[in-house]
Amino acid sequence: xxxxxxxxxxxxxxxxxxxxxxxxxxxxxxxxxxxxxxxxxxxxxxxxxxxxxxxxxxxxxxxxxxxxxxxxxxxxxxxxxxxxxxxxxxxxxxxxxxxxxxxxxxxxxxxxxxxxxxxxxxxxxxxxx
Numbered sequence: 134x135x136x137x138x139x140x141x142x143x144x145x146x147x148x149x150x151x152x153x154x155x156x157x158x159x160x161x162x163x164x165x166x167x168x169x170x171x172x173x174x175x176x177x178x179x180x181x182x183x184x185x186x187x188x189x190x191x192x193x194x195x196x197x198x199x200x201x202x203x204x205x206x207x208x209x210x211x212x213x214x215x216x217x218x219x220x221x222x223x224x225x226x227x228x229x230x231x232x233x234x235x236x237x238x239x240x241x242x243x244x245x246x247x248x249x250x251x252x253x254x255x256x257x258x259x260x261x262x
């Protein structure tokens with residue numbers, strides 16, 4: 134048994150989480166999909182609300198999003214870069230499939246809005262999906 138003044142004696146008295154805390158990654162957290170498969174009230178699948186707020190789904194199945202960083206540190210970005218960041222871009226096939234899984238059929242139905250700026254993009258012509 135080591136004597137009380139050694140550094141090993143303090144290891145025996147620490148909880149396990151403190152012993153291995155330096156082994157755990159301390160960087161940014163892994164992204165999660167807080168998807169509810171079965172709701173408590175009706176037992177139905179639920180939509181992830183952050184998807185509905187951040188993305189726009191076109192009727193053809195494509196998803197639109199803003200470029201990353203369009204709100205961050207604008208004071209250090211040039212005017213041309215800020216203009217490029219304000220653009221909307223399409224999500225790729227993998228992202229679109231993931232976003233479709235995170236939303237219910239209610240968000241996939243066709244909507245008819247008055248003066249919809251995306252009206253001409255809802256239907257794709259001569260392109261395979």
